[in-house]
Amino acid sequence: MQTYADFHRQSIEDRDAFWAEQAKRIEWETPPQQICDYSNPPFARWFVGGRTNLCHNAVDRHARDRGDATALIAVSTETNTEKSYSFSELQREVERMAASLQSLGVQQGDRVLIYMPMIAEACFAMLACTRIGAIHSVVFGGFASGSLSTRIDDAQPKVIVSADGGSRGGKPVPYKPLLDEAINLASHKPDAVLLVDRGLTAMQLVEGRDHIWSDLRTKHMDAQVPCVWVDSTTPSYTLYTSGTTGKPKGVQRDTGGYCVALATSIPYIYGGKPGETFFSTSDIGWVVGHSYIIYGPLIGGMATIMYEGLPTQGFDHQPDGGIWWRLVAKYKVSVMFSAPTAIRVLKKQDPEHLKKHDLSSLKALFLAGEPLDEPTAKWISEGLNGKPIIDNYWQTETGWPILSVANGVDNVAATSPRFGSPGVPMYGYNVRLVDESTGLPVETADAKGVLTVEGPLPPGCLQTVWGDDHRFVNTYWNKMEDPAGGPARWVYSTYDWSRRDADGYYFILGRTDDVINVAGHRLGTREIEESVSSHPNVAEVAVVGVADNVKGQVALAFVTVKNSEGLDTEEQRAALEKEIMRQVDADLGAVARPARVHIVTALPKTRSGKLLRRALQAVAEGRDPGDLTTIDDPSSLLNIKSMVS
Ligand code: PRX
Numbered sequence: 001m002q003t004y005a006d007f008h009r010q011s012i013e014d015r016d017a018f019w020a021e022q023a024k025r026i027e028w029e030t031p032p033q034q035i036c037d038y039s040n041p042p043f044a045r046w047f048v049g050g051r052t053n054l055c056h057n058a059v060d061r062h063a064r065d066r067g068d069a070t071a072l073i074a075v076s077t078e079t080n081t082e083k084s085y086s087f088s089e090l091q092r093e094v095e096r097m098a099a100s101l102q103s104l105g106v107q108q109g110d111r112v113l114i115y116m117p118m119i120a121e122a123c124f125a126m127l128a129c130t131r132i133g134a135i136h137s138v139v140f141g142g143f144a145s146g147s148l149s150t151r152i153d154d155a156q157p158k159v160i161v162s163a164d165g166g167s168r169g170g171k172p173v174p175y176k177p178l179l180d181e182a183i184n185l186a187s188h189k190p191d192a193v194l195l196v197d198r199g200l201t202a203m204q205l206v207e208g209r210d211h212i213w214s215d216l217r218t219k220h221m222d223a224q225v226p227c228v229w230v231d232s233t234t235p236s237y238t239l240y241t242s243g244t245t246g247k248p249k250g251v252q253r254d255t256g257g258y259c260v261a262l263a264t265s266i267p268y269i270y271g272g273k274p275g276e277t278f279f280s281t282s283d284i285g286w287v288v289g290h291s292y293i294i295y296g297p298l299i300g301g302m303a304t305i306m307y308e309g310l311p312t313q314g315f316d317h318q319p320d321g322g323i324w325w326r327l328v329a330k331y332k333v334s335v336m337f338s339a340p341t342a343i344r345v346l347k348k349q350d351p352e353h354l355k356k357h358d359l360s361s362l363k364a365l366f367l368a369g370e371p372l373d374e375p376t377a378k379w380i381s382e383g384l385n386g387k388p389i390i391d392n393y394w395q396t397e398t399g400w401p402i403l404s405v406a407n408g409v410d411n412v413a414a415t416s417p418r419f420g421s422p423g424v425p426m427y428g429y430n431v432r433l434v435d436e437s438t439g440l441p442v443e444t445a446d447a448k449g450v451l452t453v454e455g456p457l458p459p460g461c462l463q464t465v466w467g468d469d470h471r472f473v474n475t476y477w478n479k480m481e482d483p484a485g486g487p488a489r490w491v492y493s494t495y496d497w498s499r500r501d502a503d504g505y506y507f508i509l510g511r512t513d514d515v516i517n518v519a520g521h522r523l524g525t526r527e528i529e530e531s532v533s534s535h536p537n538v539a540e541v542a543v544v545g546v547a548d549n550v551k552g553q554v555a556l557a558f559v560t561v562k563n564s565e566g567l568d569t570e571e572q573r574a575a576l577e578k579e580i581m582r583q584v585d586a587d588l589g590a591v592a593r594p595a596r597v598h599i600v601t602a603l604p605k606t607r608s609g610k611l612l613r614r615a616l617q618a619v620a621e622g623r624d625p626g627d628l629t630t631i632d633d634p635s636s637l638l639n640i641k642s643m644v645s
Helices: 004-013 015-025 054-066 087-103 120-132 145-155 176-185 213-219 256-270 287-299 323-330 340-346 374-383 469-476 525-533 570-587 613-620 634-644
Strands: 034-040 043-048 070-076 081-086 111-115 135-138 159-163 165-168 171-174 192-196 210-212 237-241 249-253 277-280 303-308 333-338 364-368 389-392 431-434 448-454 477-480 489-500 506-511 515-518 521-524 538-548 552-561 596-599
Touching: 004 015, 015 034, 015 043, 015 256, 043 256, 054 087, 054 120, 054 256, 054 287, 070 087, 070 120, 081 087, 087 120, 087 213, 111 120, 111 145, 120 135, 120 159, 120 237, 120 287, 120 303, 135 145, 145 176, 145 237, 145 249, 145 570, 159 176, 171 176, 176 192, 192 213, 210 213, 237 287, 256 287, 277 287, 277 323, 287 303, 287 333, 303 323, 323 333, 340 374, 374 389, 431 489, 448 506, 469 477, 506 515, 515 538, 515 552, 521 525, 525 538, 525 552, 525 570, 538 613, 552 570, 570 596, 596 634, 613 634
Parallel strands: 070 303, 111 135, 111 159, 135 237, 159 192, 192 210, 277 303, 277 333, 333 364, 364 389, 552 596
Antiparallel strands: 034 043, 070 081, 165 171, 237 249, 431 448, 448 489, 477 489, 489 506, 515 521, 538 552
């Protein structure tokens, strides 16, 4: 039996041999000639010369070997539907979708934007794209026209796949009007829009542009569309994520590296086996949805559940705080993945809901996306009768865990979880803590540093920022010259603070930048500020993330107005606050809506005019704002303090 530390060391010190072995977990049309080409750092090219296809590995290979095994289970408590697809059935649906996309002009390398609720067709669309070598770009269905139009302009999709709407708590949520508005706002216009008509909300079709999925599906009922073998380094998808600027970054993923990384993570990290069921409660609009609703479980030969609905409402729209556990019992889920926020929501429910169902199939619950607090971890661990609750830490950029607990398979020993820590570096990640200002390693146990990864990043991580190599290098990488004259080292920054204890366990201490995490959703404060500032009476705005018991963080906006006439009463200010919130809803979507908009007379700034964001955040959280020697007008902060307390 090999220790995990040895296994990890081999992945770094004997990188190519390690990943050459792992590459055998997937099927290649042509095997790779070179494992990692790092001749142009920080760009890493994995499995060079290899040709493969994500859809082949997720669907066709299993359809060929175990065609009747369940692949996709689409459950909607919103529309009271449950439907399972075997691997063979999934392949046929994907071929129909692929043929439909081709009939709308989609070719290899074209982008297809997917703006959809959590329905089976969204899965067909993603797989259909990778099947034919088109690049998908899924945009979270909760985003509004402003966010959607920026992404349309950046991705320049040939076709957009969408639906009439989603549904939340039994109420239809129209998508089509938001999509039409986004296309209007965007400079790039797609050639065609393919719409799933769920019969939830009426749709105005645009003649010549809009097509209905059921029509095209019928037309392509018997279509056979072979998987297109692509070079391992060919982009498979882009997924937008927030950073410090208002412009979202398109994280670009390759094909072979991602496929191998996911195929490896299913046994080593998540402990999943072919034939078992994986249930991730995330959404296809986020990275967890890409890696652990769609690709990971399917590549691993597992069935995956797509769930549309609230965690607290069951079938027939009846309150059911145990709906997830009902599904775990019914579909014999072995691996479950969620976010701490979701568990905090469930905590308000009677714990008996957990006990009512037979959870014997469940091996572990994985939580990621935001810090896992002790009361939440304890509550769920007790509720699940001591089943392992595993915190894992990663990012949209990496696509799979940086820190987690090793599961212990294939002669590699497991690591044990440690409370409050998402664990130890996963194989392939050469993690280092560095001092923010000097860039030097932080070696002392429990000292705080920035969590970085020395290049090359392992397979599956972002290749670059879509269309902007410069931004990729400038945003994420630091070049560290070797004082002894050796080759420079390139270091990737996660933008997270962290500390490591004496035993090598890492603890995440929050972001170093202006990204906030609301209910597990990553949002850029700059994007929210841009939307707030577009209100005609807003002069200046600062948005900060503030600790919240349920959502982890919420956004608070502080604004100064151009004209304070008519803002004398509480009601008048409340009306303006509502207008600003509506503005954010319309631009970005309700997920980004600040919890409060405080109208203030001045924002705290330094004498040189720089906003004292951290001081503002500290005051809003009722903490000491720290050193204020540089503040221009101390009364600005005092006013804010009286307002939020
Ligand atoms: O700040 C870290 C936080 O979420 C960020 C990444 O968010 P996103 O790109 O949406 O990817 C989520 C993938 C699970 C990180 O930079 N974060 C993620 N996981 C954890 C976490 N913070 C604390 N503990 C975690 N387990």
